[in-house]
Amino acid sequence: MTPTARDLPEARRHEPHWIAALQRLDRLTPRESEVFVLMAEGLSNEDMADRLHLTERTVRAHLSAITEKLELNSRLRLCLASYAFRNTVADDNMCRCGRRGE
16 A cells, blocks of 8 residues: 555655655666766766766666666656765765765
């Protein structure tokens, strides 16, 4: 049985859907985690592929797996979750993040 908005505590009723995805990050592989964190930059698949030395096809496969594992249904929600994670939760020592110059 799926809970309705009335079944949730008041604070959670107004919480964006993608917030819950942050509780499922442990489902991601290390490479998927890198792609997830790069989503916060709003990069295209091509740019992520270049940054991580992958093909665009591989990036698309990772994004598909991430979207499924985090139970999100759009790239926008994935970007929002990534941005929130990177700016409030992530510790720079936690992942390589594919950033150049670091």
